Amino acid sequence: MVAARKLDPVVDRIWVVLAEVPDPEIPAVSLVDLGIVRAVEADRVTITPTYTGCPANEVIRTDIRAALDAAGFAAVAIETALSPPWTTDWITPEGREKLRAYGIAPPLEAGERAVVCPRCGSTETAEVSRFGSTPCKAQWRCGACMEPFDLFKCH
Ligand SMILES: [Zn+2]
Numbered sequence: 001m002v003a004a005r006k007l008d009p010v011v012d013r014i015w016v017v018l019a020e021v022p023d024p025e026i027p028a029v030s031l032v033d034l035g036i037v038r039a040v041e042a043d044r045v046t047i048t049p050t051y052t053g054c055p056a057n058e059v060i061r062t063d064i065r066a067a068l069d070a071a072g073f074a075a076v077a078i079e080t081a082l083s084p085p086w087t088t089d090w091i092t093p094e095g096r097e098k099l100r101a102y103g104i105a106p107p108l109e110a111g112e113r114a115v116v117c118p119r120c121g122s123t124e125t126a127e128v129s130r131f132g133s134t135p136c137k138a139q140w141r142c143g144a145c146m147e148p149f150d151l152f153k154c155h
Contacts, residue, residue, distance in 0.1 A: 010042045014071075018032050019032045026102065028099070033094055046079045047080055049086065056136070104150045105152065
C-alpha cells in the first residue's frame with residue numbers, strides 16, 4: 001500500500017460510473033457536474049441533495065444505486081450528507097457549460113449581477129415566472145433575442 005498514492009483505482013472507477021448518471025430533471029448534466037456527489041471512497045459514496053423536498057432526490061439515490069450495481073459496486077453504500085448544504089456554487093465549471101449548451105442559464109456566481117441569456121449572451125433578461133417546467137427552474141426571457149429560457153435555481 002503506497003500512502004502517497006493520490007488516486008485509488010477503485011475510487012477512480014466509481015467516479016467514472018457516477019459521472020455517467022444524469023440528473024433526472026436535466027439529463028444534459030450529470031450528478032457529478034452538479035456537485036451532488038460530494039465524496040467517493042472505496043466502500044461508500046456521499047451525496048448531498050440539491051434541496052430538501054426536491055422530488056428528484058429519491059430518484060437520484062435510486063439511479064446511483066442502479067449505476068453502482070450495474071458496474072459491479074453493489075457493496076458500495078450511499079450516504080447522504082445534509083451539512084454543509086448543497087448550493088449552486090458546487091456546480092462544476094464543466095456543469096455550468098453543459099447547462100448553457102442545453103439552453104439553461106446557470107445560476108449566478110458571486111460577483112455576477114445579471115442572468116446571461118444562454119442563447120445569445122445578452123444580459124437584457126427578465127424573469128417571466130419563478131416557476132418553470134420543474135421546481136429547479138425559473139422561466140426567463142431574453143430581451144435581445146426574445147427567446148424564453150430556463151434559469152437553474154434549485155433554492
Ligand atoms: Zn438572448
